[in-house]
Amino acid sequence: MTDQPDRATRLREAIDRDGDRCVWCRRRCTGLVRPTTEHLVPRVKGGPSWRENEVVACSRCNRQRGHAAPADWIAECERRGWSPDVAGVVRSLRALDRAITVRGGQRRARPYLAAQLRRLT
Template sequence: MTARTGRRERLRSAVQRDGPRCVWCRRECTGLVRATTDHLVPKVKGGPSWLENEVVACARCNRERGHRSPTDWVAECERRGWRPDADAVARALRSLDRAIVERGGQRRARPYLAAQLRRVARAA
């Protein structure tokens, strides 16, 4: 994967990595349930369009999450009676942190990511 990999290829890679289920509600993304990639660190917060910053999400969850933080959305999903894959979210956040260290840049995303990693550590 390069930094210039297209959205379709990143979605395909995310499905291979995590499986075809929405990380938030765990619905299988086949047939009528359309798979999308959801940026854990939103682009408006400086999040890159890298595979490490994206998880598989159904279109409904991606749309409803909006710009809520991953930890806030996990809590909201649980409140709704869903079983979000909090471990996959935590793994992806840690993977993004490593990728930023290796590749550099992403100055705007770093504080947001650090706060999410702290919240994930407290929840564990």
């Protein structure tokens, strides 16, 4: 397995890759809106701290989402009148699926990931 950079580096890389907007509420993560990395497959569901499992989220959305499934949280965001980046979430979930295929392991995360991809595509 490849070494993963520290959290701050992974956040910078996620912002470079996905932009500086929260994947859930689409607020720009500048000034008072603090950016964080959000695990799409939560750690408690077996999600790794790999770049492919992390997207940019504001601290509010990251905290409020908790361990909710991406598909469930997208529905909640839409109920709140936000426009989550569904395509970005699906793209990241597919990248994680490819990474797991190549690297192996992540036995607990695989069924959760597959279920989320089915629900979102």
